[in-house]
Amino acid sequence: MRVAVVGAGVSGVVAAAHARRRGLEITVFERNNAAGGIWFEIPTYISIVYLTVRRLYDARTAADPTYPANKPSQADPSTKQGDETRNGTSQYELNEVKKLQHAPPGTDRATRNVLLIGSGVSSTDIAREIGPEAKTIFQTSRDGAYDLPSSLLPPNAKRVSDISHFEERPRPTVEQLDDALKPLPGRIFLRDGLVLDDIHRIVVCTGYHFSLPFLPDYHSDDTQVHEANDTVLVTNGTQIHNLHKDIFYIPDPTLLFIGVPYHNATFTFFEFQAMVAAAVLSKRAVLPSEEKMRAEYRERVKNKGTGRAFHSTKDTEVEYVNDLLQWVNGDGAKIGADPIHGHTKAWHAANVDRLERLKTIFGRGAKIMAPGAISPTIVDVVQPKKDTLGLPPECRKRLEKAGIDLSDGYPYRPARPLYLQDVEKIRDGFREHQEPGLRADRSKSSLFAAAEKVIDLTTHIGTEIVGLQLKDLTGQQKDELGLLIAERSVVFFRDQDISPQQQKALGDCYGEIEQIKKPQVPQVPGVEGVTVIWPDLQATETKASFRRPGGASRWHTDLVHEKQPAGVTHLHNDTVPTIGGDTIWASGYSAYEKLSPDFRKIIDGKKAVYRSAHAYLDRNEPTAGPKYIQRTHPLVRVHPATGWKALWVNRAMTDSIVGLDKDESDLLLGYLFDVYEKNIDIQVRFKWTPRTSALWDNRITIHNASWDYEGSQPRHGTRVTSLAEVPFFNEDAPTRRQALGLSTSD
Numbered sequence: 001m002r003v004a005v006v007g008a009g010v011s012g013v014v015a016a017a018h019a020r021r022r023g024l025e026i027t028v029f030e031r032n033n034a035a036g037g038i039w040f041e042i043p044t045y046i047s048i049v050y051l052t053v054r055r056l057y058d059a060r061t062a063a064d065p066t067y068p069a070n071k072p073s074q075a076d077p078s079t080k081q082g083d084e085t086r087n088g089t090s091q092y093e094l095n096e097v098k099k100l101q102h103a104p105p106g107t108d109r110a111t112r113n114v115l116l117i118g119s120g121v122s123s124t125d126i127a128r129e130i131g132p133e134a135k136t137i138f139q140t141s142r143d144g145a146y147d148l149p150s151s152l153l154p155p156n157a158k159r160v161s162d163i164s165h166f167e168e169r170p171r172p173t174v175e176q177l178d179d180a181l182k183p184l185p186g187r188i189f190l191r192d193g194l195v196l197d198d199i200h201r202i203v204v205c206t207g208y209h210f211s212l213p214f215l216p217d218y219h220s221d222d223t224q225v226h227e228a229n230d231t232v233l234v235t236n237g238t239q240i241h242n243l244h245k246d247i248f249y250i251p252d253p254t255l256l257f258i259g260v261p262y263h264n265a266t267f268t269f270f271e272f273q274a275m276v277a278a279a280v281l282s283k284r285a286v287l288p289s290e291e292k293m294r295a296e297y298r299e300r301v302k303n304k305g306t307g308r309a310f311h312s313t314k315d316t317e318v319e320y321v322n323d324l325l326q327w328v329n330g331d332g333a334k335i336g337a338d339p340i341h342g343h344t345k346a347w348h349a350a351n352v353d354r355l356e357r358l359k360t361i362f363g364r365g366a367k368i369m370a371p372g373a374i375s376p377t378i379v380d381v382v383q384p385k386k387d388t389l390g391l392p393p394e395c396r397k398r399l400e401k402a403g404i405d406l407s408d409g410y411p412y413r414p415a416r417p418l419y420l421q422d423v424e425k426i427r428d429g430f431r432e433h434q435e436p437g438l439r440a441d442r443s444k445s446s447l448f449a450a451a452e453k454v455i456d457l458t459t460h461i462g463t464e465i466v467g468l469q470l471k472d473l474t475g476q477q478k479d480e481l482g483l484l485i486a487e488r489s490v491v492f493f494r495d496q497d498i499s500p501q502q503q504k505a506l507g508d509c510y511g512e513i514e515q516i517k518k519p520q521v522p523q524v525p526g527v528e529g530v531t532v533i534w535p536d537l538q539a540t541e542t543k544a545s546f547r548r549p550g551g552a553s554r555w556h557t558d559l560v561h562e563k564q565p566a567g568v569t570h571l572h573n574d575t576v577p578t579i580g581g582d583t584i585w586a587s588g589y590s591a592y593e594k595l596s597p598d599f600r601k602i603i604d605g606k607k608a609v610y611r612s613a614h615a616y617l618d619r620n621e622p623t624a625g626p627k628y629i630q631r632t633h634p635l636v637r638v639h640p641a642t643g644w645k646a647l648w649v650n651r652a653m654t655d656s657i658v659g660l661d662k663d664e665s666d667l668l669l670g671y672l673f674d675v676y677e678k679n680i681d682i683q684v685r686f687k688w689t690p691r692t693s694a695l696w697d698n699r700i701t702i703h704n705a706s707w708d709y710e711g712s713q714p715r716h717g718t719r720v721t722s723l724a725e726v727p728f729f730n731e732d733a734p735t736r737r738q739a740l741g742l743s744t745s746d
Helices: 010-021 121-133 174-178 268-281 290-304 317-334 345-362 393-401 420-425 445-450 475-488 500-508 588-593 597-603 662-678 736-740
Strands: 002-006 025-030 079-081 084-086 113-117 136-141 157-161 163-167 187-190 201-204 453-456 463-466 490-493 531-533 566-575 583-587 607-616 627-634 636-638 645-647 654-657 683-686 692-697 701-705 716-723
Touching: 002 010, 010 025, 010 268, 113 121, 121 136, 268 317, 393 566, 420 607, 420 627, 445 475, 475 490, 475 692, 490 683, 500 566, 500 716, 583 588, 588 645, 588 662, 588 736, 597 662, 627 636, 645 662, 654 662, 692 701
Parallel strands: 002 025, 113 136, 113 201, 136 157, 463 490
Antiparallel strands: 079 084, 163 187, 453 463, 490 692, 531 716, 566 692, 566 716, 583 683, 583 701, 607 627, 607 654, 636 645
């Protein structure tokens, strides 16, 4: 059998070596001029350079035994097992090994500034290597779970916040690109307000992004990861689909992959995969039928969800390898083949040491290291109280099924920013918002046709859809759901089987996920932007009572103080009380329509001051007491999908009307709050059941969670909020009733 191996890195070399040992004819193709552990500086505006594919195997051997030097992932000592020499330090019977080094830097780098996107292992390695030759290195961070400490960076490197957006400038000429002393055209805006405009090179170090440019027919880049069909390999780049055991392409197992999983302890993992691949290709082991492989894959998707976490083997590497070897050795025993042995005692001992080192670097929690702030630019923080609470059984079942790491406690609680100025910096960036409702079919035919029932719960607000799983919606159905939420204000789905990762993926369709917009709210570990709603946890800091329930038990709207406040919020409650715990929503469309036409003229075009839910100290006046972030927005806003006017106030976080004296403002706001809160015909009260999702639009509603169960039973949910546009007012916009022809008198 002739086998082509694409790539001469660690995975490619071990795959070729083990296949060759099985008597297969091997050709290795590689696009670079050195194998394993390299990175090359690529000209600006060229995302990937694919050089001529060449036959390189005769000149390639296994990776250097010392590579990667001083890395936690270094392999265990070599061991001889049957006819297999196994691990990343093996000497294969090929050509002499030569040490592989990174491409030597140019002599002009000391005058150049470099931006590294990402702050994990790869980014930090690159920063340390180019440190002596660069002028200044900027390393962006989103405070990911696997970001390395900034203390590991060289002295001329700075950890900065995530990128907000790029400002494009005229495309440079070839001559300009060749001039290494000139900075790149354009500016880079960071989320903390910093602007970088003197950058010479940008290196993307985010890692674990899949692309197979040599297999374009297997790409569907515009498809959402959870909408992959049974033949596609790559959708949005976070997962390779339709692989059996993360190796064999199910429709055609002659196409296989080594090195897809990550969060592996050592390169030994890839060698085990290479052994299994060689065993199958040489018919030492037999694959299950396509039907069985497909069934196993679907069950795995069901249990792990889709996206980046799908290929993670964190804390499961040994089980994964044992599963592979049980299958391959079982088939091998039938033909008298020597077994492939699993991890050695030496490997397990080394892995224990590795885990201790990783705890020092990555650990969360009091026994390892204190949690960091939500943005690396925030250094003055208050450490959160860390309590150990028993997870409700349904909650634990859901999180474990989704592969959420609970080993360091739940939830993850970022350190709280201390100063107002720090939080304001991460909130000033502008981003373009694309309203999904504007893309939707106004009839919503695809969404409604797929549902068993569509039930309007009241005349003015609230709809329940029966018989649909949110995780299975098509792109068209998601857009139509966005329009339905804009029209009906809140939409409910019961009996949902949805992971936090899938919940976040759905939120991405409705706008940028809040992520750093809530700098101190508990989050699902490892799923940035999915916050935790757990009253029992909140009660450890602020006790609730019948007279003062607090928290969400007041009329409010989320994130009104943002420059671009919240649009759609998706709350999935996996655990709810058997009695009580309802949530009430009120319609901003109808609240505005309750006002007389003449009164509307008074408030149309007026602006109000909205404040944050959390208070901070003023760095310039720390003794002046807590202060809130404030933002000015229209008192009446127009929804971009419907074009209808809505009253946009809430008692908890609307402070004053701009241009009015305090007494005048308080009087008008008090009346507007009452209109919203006291007209029960413009409200919907929803009785939760376990595994129910509610999606509502904060631009046109207020809501209030009842605490009548008084903490007698657990309530737990996960929430994803998608940010929307800058609020705007249009005097010519109609009311909802006018647009629907329900009334012409008002």
